[in-house]
Amino acid sequence: MTRSKSRGTGRVTLQHVAEKAGVSPITVSRALRGERAVTPELVERVRVAAEALGYVPDPAARALASSHSNHVAVLIPLLSNTLFVDLVENVQRTLRPAGFQTLIGITHYDPQEEEQLLREQLAHRPAGLLVTGFERSEATRQLIAASGLPCVHTMETSAEAGVYCVGFSQHGAGHAITAHLLAGGARRIAFAGAQLDARVMQRAEGWRDCLRQAGCHDAALEFLVPQPSSLGLGAEMFQSIMATPNPPDAIFFCNDDLAQGALLAALRLGIAVPGRVAIAGFNDLPGSEQMVPPLTTLRTPRGEIGHTAAQMLLQLMRGRPVADHCVELPYQLVVRGSTVAA
Amino acid sequence: MTRSKSRGTGRVTLQHVAEKAGVSPITVSRALRGERAVTPELVERVRVAAEALGYVPDPAARALASSHSNHVAVLIPLLSNTLFVDLVENVQRTLRPAGFQTLIGITHYDPQEEEQLLREQLAHRPAGLLVTGFERSEATRQLIAASGLPCVHTMETSAEAGVYCVGFSQHGAGHAITAHLLAGGARRIAFAGAQLDARVMQRAEGWRDCLRQAGCHDAALEFLVPQPSSLGLGAEMFQSIMATPNPPDAIFFCNDDLAQGALLAALRLGIAVPGRVAIAGFNDLPGSEQMVPPLTTLRTPRGEIGHTAAQMLLQLMRGRPVADHCVELPYQLVVRGSTVAA
DNA sequence: CTGAAAGCGCTTACAG
DNA sequence: CTGAAAGCGCTTACAG
Numbered sequence: 001m002t003r004s005k006s007r008g009t010g011r012v013t014l015q016h017v018a019e020k021a022g023v024s025p026i027t028v029s030r031a032l033r034g035e036r037a038v039t040p041e042l043v044e045r046v047r048v049a050a051e052a053l054g055y056v057p058d059p060a061a062r063a064l065a066s067s068h069s070n071h072v073a074v075l076i077p078l079l080s081n082t083l084f085v086d087l088v089e090n091v092q093r094t095l096r097p098a099g100f101q102t103l104i105g106i107t108h109y110d111p112q113e114e115e116q117l118l119r120e121q122l123a124h125r126p127a128g129l130l131v132t133g134f135e136r137s138e139a140t141r142q143l144i145a146a147s148g149l150p151c152v153h154t155m156e157t158s159a160e161a162g163v164y165c166v167g168f169s170q171h172g173a174g175h176a177i178t179a180h181l182l183a184g185g186a187r188r189i190a191f192a193g194a195q196l197d198a199r200v201m202q203r204a205e206g207w208r209d210c211l212r213q214a215g216c217h218d219a220a221l222e223f224l225v226p227q228p229s230s231l232g233l234g235a236e237m238f239q240s241i242m243a244t245p246n247p248p249d250a251i252f253f254c255n256d257d258l259a260q261g262a263l264l265a266a267l268r269l270g271i272a273v274p275g276r277v278a279i280a281g282f283n284d285l286p287g288s289e290q291m292v293p294p295l296t297t298l299r300t301p302r303g304e305i306g307h308t309a310a311q312m313l314l315q316l317m318r319g320r321p322v323a324d325h326c327v328e329l330p331y332q333l334v335v336r337g338s339t340v341a342a
Numbered sequence: 343m344t345r346s347k348s349r350g351t352g353r354v355t356l357q358h359v360a361e362k363a364g365v366s367p368i369t370v371s372r373a374l375r376g377e378r379a380v381t382p383e384l385v386e387r388v389r390v391a392a393e394a395l396g397y398v399p400d401p402a403a404r405a406l407a408s409s410h411s412n413h414v415a416v417l418i419p420l421l422s423n424t425l426f427v428d429l430v431e432n433v434q435r436t437l438r439p440a441g442f443q444t445l446i447g448i449t450h451y452d453p454q455e456e457e458q459l460l461r462e463q464l465a466h467r468p469a470g471l472l473v474t475g476f477e478r479s480e481a482t483r484q485l486i487a488a489s490g491l492p493c494v495h496t497m498e499t500s501a502e503a504g505v506y507c508v509g510f511s512q513h514g515a516g517h518a519i520t521a522h523l524l525a526g527g528a529r530r531i532a533f534a535g536a537q538l539d540a541r542v543m544q545r546a547e548g549w550r551d552c553l554r555q556a557g558c559h560d561a562a563l564e565f566l567v568p569q570p571s572s573l574g575l576g577a578e579m580f581q582s583i584m585a586t587p588n589p590p591d592a593i594f595f596c597n598d599d600l601a602q603g604a605l606l607a608a609l610r611l612g613i614a615v616p617g618r619v620a621i622a623g624f625n626d627l628p629g630s631e632q633m634v635p636p637l638t639t640l641r642t643p644r645g646e647i648g649h650t651a652a653q654m655l656l657q658l659m660r661g662r663p664v665a666d667h668c669v670e671l672p673y674q675l676v677v678r679g680s681t682v683a684a
Numbered sequence: 685c686t687g688a689a690a691g692c693g694c695t696t697a698c699a700g
Numbered sequence: 701c702t703g704a705a706a707g708c709g710c711t712t713a714c715a716g
Contacts, residue, residue, distance in 0.1 A: 009409050013709055024687050029711065037685055056465050060411060061709035063402035064692045067351050079431065080628075085421045089448065101466065104446055106431065123398050124443065231629040260629065267609070267634045286422075287573040287602065287629075292609045355693055366703050371695065379701055403693035406708045 012055045021049035032057065059101075063125055072100045072313065073121035074130045077109045077197065078228075081255070082285050083302050084132075087154065090306030091130060098314055100127065109197055109228075111137040118143055128313045134158060135198040150316030152309045155199060155302070157328050164316065166309040166327045170199045173298050173331050174206025177252050177280050180296070182214055184339050186250035186278055190221040192237050192262075193254040194229035200254045203282065207252055221248055229254070234261025235268075238279075242271060249277055250339070256281035256288050256297055263291045263338060278339040293337030301329040354397045363391035374399065401443075405467055414442045414655065415463035416472045419451045419539065420570075423597070424627050425644050426474075429496065432648030433472060440656055442469065451539055451570075453479040460485055470655045476500060477540040492658030494651045497541060497644070499670050506658065508651040508669045512541045515640050515673050516548025519594050519622050522638070524556055526681055528592035528620055532563040534579050534604075535596040536571035542596045545624065549594055563590050571596070576603025580621075584613060591619055592681070598623035598630050598639055605633045605680060620681040635679030643671040 018025040031038045031046035063069035076084045092102050105117035129151040153165040181189050191207040193200045211217035253259035259281030266273045284299035315322050360367040373380045373388035405411035418426045434444050447459035471493040495507040523531050533549040535542045553559035595601035601623030608615045626641035657664050
């Protein structure tokens with residue numbers, strides 16, 4: 001089939017489908033988008049014609065005409081923490097079948113970078129936004145508001161009206177881990193945190209509150225470092241914590257990689273776990289069950305968060321009402337050998 | 343400023359910049375894209391006007407008019423292997439400043455899924471393609487060829503003419519690890535592979551060739567399982583390999599996570615490493631240096647591959663010639679305690 | 685429920 | 701080196 005127009009791209013367009021189906025292009029557009037107000041028979045005819053021609057709608061033309069692309073902008077801090085990989089995978093798994101493309105922006109926990117990324121993503125006129133937590137620059141917050149786009153926050157929850165979020169109680173989870181340590185007989189329970197983003201600090205708060213309730217809180221047992229968490233850092237922190245004059249009998253690490261590093265350091269140093277010190281992590285990342293001893297941790301529902309947040313966003317992008325603005329998902333304590341002797 | 347047109351979106355357009363700069367829209371377009379054939383003074387005037395108005399080009403309009411978006415489609419097997427996270431991060435770091443958005447497709451090593459993802463990405467008329475290795479369905483291959491888009495292959499190299507690639511010698515790397523094990527005195531050296539993608543099999547080939555040259559090859563010491571690699575799988579494989587009638591004195595695992603799992607299993611089973619069996623991994627992933635004993639491995643240049651491949655693609659997308667169609671980057675053997683007694 | 689017209693914001697190809 | 705015209709492939713808003 002030759003095209004006569006000067007700039008013809010050889011692409012099958014709405015026009016072609018319309019001719020084949022014997023209707024107007026606009027009807028094809030409506031039929032294919034599943035807009036009501038089109039006779040079922042016509043819809044069928046259009047569908048057959050589109051199929052026969054192998055028609056693929058042009059996202060750029062669609063975006064230009066409707067002022068919304070089929071992109072969804074996703075902002076996450078990192079991809080090097082499995083946590084966010086699980087989140088992203090589930091977001092994509094949910095959004096793709098619905099016809100949405102994911103635009104992934106990695107902020108590295110940097111508010112400036114998040115702002116810059118969002119600007120670039122916004123230029124693409126995404127249909128929706130998926131962001132991590134609530135901590136961001138005022139400018140970013142305003143960009144989001146001014147965009148008028150549906151936006152779902154992940155990982156944390158908020159009671160604020162009009163804010164959409166899917167997460168779990170970071171505070172409650174921190175509390176739960178600490179309570180488990182207390183139940184095991186520990187009294188001097190340390191908190192070891194890295195990165196120090198808002199969620200880590202909420203877990204610290206949970207730890208603090210739990211220990212205060214039990215009358216065992218000791219501010220000297222809060223160890224915080226701003227570096228990104230890693231096994232190496234966990235090993236270092238463990239060693240320096242155990243070298244303090246009056247070391248703890250249990251340590252709650254804010255992330256499993258830190259705790260894994262601590263377990264390996266304990267092995268090297270010949271410090272018995274949980275005999276001399278119990279160790280707990282957070283997130284239940286790959287490998288934690290393989291540690292020696294296996295790591296007690298808390299399984300966070302990041303996969304489900306990704307799925308649920310994407311579904312909520314889908315509802316919002318379709319202009320449908322959402323029952324729950326804020327969905328709080330359950331987490332699960334996973335008790336293993338690092339806190340309970342075999 | 344009120345807009346009179348009925349569908350005005352409130353967006354600052356080329357038109358506005360043109361009026362402000364006192365030139366035609368087309369000149370603005372050319373000036374901003376850095377096309378030559380525009381007087382430097384005009385370029386400057388346009389730039390100032392655009393800046394003042396906060397003009398952001400509309401990618402959708404641009405894509406529609408030019409039939410190319412500023413997207414680059416990236417296809418990778420997984421995000422749960424740090425390897426590919428490093429690759430993607432470096433790709434984005436290189437492409438973003440040049441004005442390109444990355445579209446990430448995760449194939450899960452499934453040719454069908456890769457094909458489907460590519461179709462979706464192609465609908466967005468990306469400016470270029472970045473794919474992993476050379477193993478894919480014939481249909482996918484044809485989609486790539488028919489698209490006429492510049493395409494750079496990563497992780498592996500190929501001498502084939504007209505094929506752009508940036509990688510390292512998987513065969514050579516497998517050979518190097520094996521040679522190191524041989525040099526340490528091992529003679530019964532096993533290869534333990536999972537996933538069994540093309541690159542793993544090339545490493546296996548390197549292991550085979552090295553041992554044949556040394557006259558030590560034993561086909562019974564090749565252990566292959568198709569499951570995705572993980573610490574748990576590594577532990578299982580290690581245990582079953584050591585339970586064979588005539589176990590090896592060294593094992594080369596095709597990925598660090600398997601080897602890490604093996605080291606932890608050895609610890610649990612009380613099997614001395616490297617005393618009774620030496621263990622080597624591949625990739626140098628996070629945590630390997632923290633293992634007990636630290637894991638000998640081979641550091642692969644995936645970050646540099648991402649950067650170099652993105653740069654090559656940038657050249658191609660700009661229509662500039664590329665000196666080397668095929669860039670082979672160096673890897674580095676990292677010798678640690680799991681193969682050499684302290 | 686269906687359609688003709690206009691427009692989304694850019695770039696291509698052609699003139700000058 | 702600069703510009704007026706046309707077009708990219710859709711959807712919006714307005715009629716009927």
